[in-house]
Amino acid sequence: MKLSNIVIGLLSLTISGEGYNELIQQAIEGDIRAAEKAVEISESIGDRSKAIIILANLVSETDPDRAIRLYQSIINQNENNTYNVAQLNLLSLLAKKYQLNEQVLEIIAELQYAISKDSERISFGQTLIELELYQEASIVLSQVTDSNLMSYSLGLKARINEEQGNPELAREKYYQAYLIAESQQDSEALFRWAWGLARVEVQLGNMEEAIALYQDALSHIPNLSLEFNEIEPIYQEFLDILLTDDASQQSLRLAQSVFEQKQFNELSIFFDETCLLSNTTQSYKTSDKIAIYPIVLKNRLIILSVYENIYQIHTVSINQQDFREFASQLNQHIKSKQISLTLYQQLYEWIVKPLELDREVETLIFVVDNQLRNLPLTTMHDGEKYLIANYHIRLSQGLSWSDSTISQHKILGAGVSEARQSFESLPFVENELSTISSIIQNSSILINEKFTLLNFQNQLKKNHYPIIHLATHGKFSSNFEETFLLTWDEQINIRELEQILTINGRPVELLILSACETAVGDEKATLGLAGIANRSGAKFVIASMSEIQDEATQILMTQFYQNLIISGLSISESLHLAQLYLINHPQFSHPFFWSGFVLITG
Structure with a gap:
């Protein structure tokens, strides 16, 4: 059950109309065009609000303003069976965009008395937590009595304790929520509560336990249907834990695996396919090649390198936002054909110079994610030459590598x-x-x-x-x-x-x-x-x-x-x-x- 859209279960889709049910099913599976067609057809069927809800859910990430207008149109119709659903989903979007503005406060005041179902309380409680209204969220979640949703109630209460700086109590509730989810075989709940347990173990200084729990949480991803922006934070957190200056070779190899798995799952979600887990990482044993993993974390840039299967890391003090601005500036610099080499040299100073490359190295294999895929790494400059003048440059998906020869010239x-x-x-x-x-x-x-x-x-x-x-x-x-x-x-x-x-x-x-x-x-x-x-x-x-x-x-x-x-x-x-x-x-x-x-x- 997807926590962010838990109230979708409230919608009954037993609707008549030629071709309508098929369109609805396609829409539920993520087809925006089918959802738009269903909205058109629904005018003649008289069940327009449910089709609009599904369409709004689909566009909420890519076009939140459109989703807000769609939810608002349902609220204006004041239909009893979808009114609360639209209000809850609208509240979630507005909270992300505006935080506590007047409209958000008005919806909260209304929903506190309007909601009557436990699934609605879970959704409402989650949004209140995001707005840091912890006392109000705790009251709403305490009203949940449905045993099928008790794991979510406990898990969200644990998140409140975590946010309020009480990791011991948070750990206790996360663990209770995890056990219930395990008995119910609820993969998303297991993912979220293992992740929560990992975070509080980090706060408590129990790093071995935290690493095991992060791995446990990631093991549930193949069973989920989530957007990449919902799972990317756990990868970033886990990498931040693993990539320390005193990290062991084992930890660095695990970080390599986690980073490559993050890449792979981003592509899987891009193709709307099931995420997979892989325990294999690429080996680089030859002395003429080095693999370089530039990893942009929240508050630092990490350069993880693998040469003859020996791992090293270097840290650059630049936060994620500043690096994003630097990348944009560099790309604009190239596009406008500016002459200065300053930005190219800065990138070289960050990524390549600390590696002190062996003379035998001929090929640099960069394994990058979207933070760096749009950067022309060949332009890095050592003060005398562009990087490409000294090395062959290659981008890799990270999960495989092969020799660059052609069997037949056809x-x-x-x-x-x-x-x-x-x-x-x-x-x-x-x-x-x-x-x-x-x-x-x-x-x-x-x-x-x-x-x-x-x-x-x-x-x-x-x-x-x-x-x-x-x-x-x-x-x-x-x-x-x-x-x-x-x-x-x-x-x-x-x-x-x-x-x-x-x-x-x-x-x-x-x-x-x-x-x-x-x-x-x-x-x-x-x-x-x-x-x-x-x-x-x-x-x-x-x-x-x-x-x-x-x-x-x-x-x-x-x-x-x-x-x-x-x-x-x-x-x-x-x-x-x-x-x-x-x-x-x-x-x-x-x-x-x-x-x-x-x-x-x-």
């Missing part, structure tokens, strides 16, 4: 050079694909009207192409439905791309996306890029993660394929040398032209 190239579907023309795409076909004799090219979804599918059904090069508009977004690639006639989303690229049962070894960009203003837009790398089935993905220049891209790709095919170099070395070529080009030396391209291990 390629399918496809692209759209003409203005299409409100997108501007890409005049150098034709030259880009033409150059590829001249370098690789065993190639097939689909350009403009030939690059239709059907033609693309048919080519991959009939032939296996180890390399697929897509020179077309695309967008990476934190919204799954808004991450796509452009064909002549359609837009392909990630799930469709996955199905197409795996249509003949043989994996793609290298996928190149040479004209895509991240969604403007979307802080987690590169999640879409990570999603494509993860779900395309490709061993490696080369993609542009920022705005690019058409002519520079053509030159870079020409150099890349000459290095890969004619010189027989690895993927990593080929991209590395192609970017260096642009750095030394008089017209394209600024990071704006070359830093957006990244090599991602799928």
